[in-house]
Amino acid sequence: MTLASVLFPFRTKTSQHLGPAQYMMSAANDTTFNYAVFFLSGIPGQEHVYLWISIPICFVYVISIVGNSVILFIIKTDASLHEPMYIFLSMLAITDLGLSIATVPTILGIFLFNFREISLDACLAQVFFIHSLSFTESAVLLSMAFDRFIAICDPLRYTSILTPPRIAKMGLVLMLRGVLVAFPLPFLLKRYRYCRSKILSHSYCLHQEVMKLACSDITVSSVYGLFIILGTVGLDSLLILLSYVLILKTVLRITSHAECLQALSTCVSHVCAVLLFYIPVIGLSVLHRFGKSFSPLLQILLGYIYLLVPPLMNPIVYSIKNKHLRARIIRMFVR
Template identity: 75%
Template sequence: MSAVNDTNFNSAMFLLTGIPGQEDIHLWISVPFCLVYVISVVGNSVILFILRTDTGLHEPMYIFLSMLAVTDLGLSIATMPTTLGTFLFNAREISLDACFAQLFFIHSLSYIESSVLLLMAFDRFIAISHPLRYASILTLPRIAKMGLVCVLRGVAVVFPLPFLLKRSQYCQDNVLSRSYCLNQEIIKMACSDIRVSSIYGFFVTVSTAMLDSLLILLSYVKILKTVLSIASHAECVRALSTCVSHFCAVLLFYIPGIGIGLSVVQRFWNSSSPLVQILMGYVCLLVPPTMNPIVYSLKSKHLRAKIIRAFKK
């Protein structure tokens, strides 16, 4: 327990936690976690394989989908070692450097996914509002530049966080409430001044996920405005049906985050158990990478047909 009160940065450790109060059944809880990770890794890998090998799917919509699959795969890999290690082997210790590296990948990949969802909303807006100019607007070089900007933004805004956290001393209780590291929780462990880290973390959230969500909402408002102006009911339904998969992906990504925010507010007013916030955190990171390939496989006839054909071979 010397690590708990140790102010020496180099020797301090954090202790991960699976689900507090449920340590006796962690081995059983690991079964659904293993299943979720298998579905996520296999599902996104299959999506990437199909999109890579089938030239008929090298269209803007599917290129954006491949970006989403890569991001989801990265998120699953970033949390898998510590989560399964905690539940299966009770391997709870993690060094500060490893913890900071993990939170860097988790946060940067989350913000990249938010950006990719925004690009996919833009793709649907162009396809519905300007169908004749769709191919000329979303060219391959332009898509590549947009994807590069998403990656650079996600990495750039999170890059300072590990260095800001590394400057702090950690002499508080070093037990984390989850089996992975997040910036918001690490800040609470510091016993030095954390105002800069807190303000910067808030700025990053506002300038990425919150901004992206507002722009996605604006895109759908414009899409609905365009669709409602279509005289034919059949064409209106057909246009909206192309947005179903993306709309589901947006809900899967943002609703758990909203749930976490609400649970924090309820906890502040002593009307919610901390367990709710912890479970919502797992949902936020594990459900989108698992459900996105399933949703797109079910909703996209072309992709579903290619996957079935590939498995038959």
């Protein structure tokens, strides 16, 4: 039994020996209605450097896992960090860990072992985890914006509004929202008949990608997908923007220039996390639905940025910009 067969048991053995051109021919020539598997894609035309591409992806994966785990460990063990801002940061780290674990193994399976086949059930499970965790991360970023809004606009009531029981309830609601809105997606996709090309354009399964391969009427799935994107990511981004408009109005009333900069500096890390998450996810959704004229390579690269960059950069940005967290990390490693 090889390492590849242990890490990726849902792949079939024949996928190890087929190149992308052979996959295309196999999908085109297959006249039977046996579409229990899909074929994932890496970066077309770069098959000869897949091993070299896997090196930075492995590096990003390890740093993401270690970085977010360190953040969680420090916040859990240091009682002085049991504050609303750090509790929300720990929620963000958990969702980033989940996204990395749910997606990077299939990406590495392509670049390291040339494993491209994924069963329908495994693909639908990945669809659920990717989208539920993405919706949860969007909600966590909104909660962090609310935390900054209360801390700057109403600091005297900060501790009375964001109490530990209330934060726990908020965390539960955030998780349930992500699970509930993504829960119907696999069942909608499971109902369809797939009689078109089985080749996905990403190294992982997304709802909009799998939906396009169906030869059934996908109106319900398409409308529901658009509805939940607008009702979660779209609404969250608008509320975050509104919170920062109110924060800026409050900060600009401060007469002291030093205090104004100090108040804004507490928001820098969160703004970076928001931009790292929303720009790729909104761009990818727009390209999937309306970007037929754009290069497919742009869609592929944006897909990698969407899932690889936020889990990597969030712990780095917060460790650099937050002096309390940075001091705890330095103390842990120096000790």
